Amino acid sequence: AIQMTQSPxxxxxxxxxxxxxxxxxxxxxxxxLGWYQQRPGKAPELLxxxxxxxxxxxxxxxxxxxxxxxxxLTISRxxxxxxxxxxxxxxxxxxxxxxxxxxxxx
Amino acid sequence: xxxxxxxxxGLVKPGGSLRLSCAASGFTFVSYNMNWVRQAxxxxxxxxxxxxxxxxxxxxxxxxKGRFTLSRDNAKDSLYLQMNSLRAEDTAxxxxxxxxxxxxxWGQGTLVTVSS
Numbered sequence: 001a002i003q004m005t006q007s008p009x010x011x012x013x014x015x016x017x018x019x020x021x022x023x024x025x026x027x028x029x030x031x032x033l034g035w036y037q038q039r040p041g042k043a044p045e046l047l048x049x050x051x052x053x054x055x056x057x058x059x060x061x062x063x064x065x066x067x068x069x070x071x072x073l074t075i076s077r078x079x080x081x082x083x084x085x086x087x088x089x090x091x092x093x094x095x096x097x098x099x100x101x102x103x104x105x106x
Numbered sequence: 107x108x109x110x111x112x113x114x115x116g117l118v119k120p121g122g123s124l125r126l127s128c129a130a131s132g133f134t135f136v137s138y139n140m141n142w143v144r145q146a147x148x149x150x151x152x153x154x155x156x157x158x159x160x161x162x163x164x165x166x167x168x169x170x171k172g173r174f175t176l177s178r179d180n181a182k183d184s185l186y187l188q189m190n191s192l193r194a195e196d197t198a199x200x201x202x203x204x205x206x207x208x209x210x211x212w213g214q215g216t217l218v219t220v221s222s
Contacts, residue, residue, distance in 0.1 A: 001168075034208045036151075043201055043212035044143075044151065055210070087151055091207040094165040096141075096153040 002026050002090050006099030013106065017078045021086055021102045023071045029092035035064055035073045038101075039084045047086075048073060080106050108132040108211045110202050115216030122192050122220070128185040128202030128213055135183040136160070139206035142176065142187050144198040145215075152198075155187065156206075170196075192220045 003026035013019050023033065031051035036044040046055045048064035051071055061076045075082055083106045088099040114126040128140070142154040155176040156165045164176050175188040185202050197220050203209035 032207065036209070038151075043214055044203075044209070045212070046208055046210050049208040049210075055208075089151075089153070089209070094156070095167050096156070098151045098153060101150040 001095050002029065002092060002097050004088060004090060004097050004099040006088055006102055008102060009100065010103040010105065013078050013104065015078055015080060015106060019075045019078055019104065021073045021088075021104075023066075023073075023088035023099045025069045025071075025090055025092075028068045029090050031067045032090055032092040033064075033066070033071050034089050034091070035062075036087045036089060037082075037084045038087065044087065075104075078104075078106060082106065108204070110204065110211055110213035112200060112202055112213040112216040115200065115218045117219045117221065118192055119222050120193060120220055123188070123190045124192065124218060126187040126189065126200055126202075126216060126218070128187075130183045130185065130204070133204070135178075136180040138204050140178060140185045141203045141205070141209060142185075143201045143203055143209070143212075144196075144218075145201070146195070146198040149198075154200075157185070158206075189218070192218075194220050196220050 005024045033051045035048040038044040052064045063074050065072050085101045085103045109131045111129045141156045173191045177186045199215040201215045202213045204211040
């Protein structure tokens with residue numbers, strides 16, 4: 001199974017800050033990666049697909065980058081509603097594997 | 107509007123069984139792969155199983171292989187997860203999600219608690 005290493009596990013930032021979360025895979029997965037946001041008590045929501053494509057309806061302050069084994073999710077200007085946990089998920093092969101999650105506190 | 111509604115969760119004793127359902131609406135169910143993902147209390151997300159639109163292809167995580175069975179009824183727009191030989195570590199919120207690669211819609215989840 002492809003191992004996912006997501007970092008940091010948590011971060012604290014201020015409104016307006018730029019934050020970056022990274023996800024590293026144990027083998028190359030081209031761009032077969034998505035990013036999800038999960039607010040407390042809610043189901044996850046898709047933010048980014050194909051490593052860098054913004055899902056419809058997601059604010060443009062979210063962006064994704066990377067390919068191969070190294071990926072990043074960037075929030076350009078942090079907003080209060082961005083307080084959540086963020087996960088990466090690879091779909092290069094089965095079993096699908098998630099990163100451990102990054103809790104973002106404002 | 108796409109909706110996924112899970113049901114069937116509850117309290118079950120170790121070694122027991124439970125069947126989860128996911129009722130889909132607002133899209134052509136047969137055209138989409140479907141998935142189950144779970145989240146233990148205070149933990150991250152764990153992919154469990156995926157099924158193709160026709161039901162011909164099914165994949166499982168090692169943690170549930172041989173104990174859980176995924177199926178779907180396209181006539182009823184429904185997805186099922188039969189869970190047998192349940193263990194304490196299966197305690198989690200179970201989500202169904204739509205998509206082969208990207209999980210673009212998720213249900214609200216159903217809680218399964220395995221405890222004596």
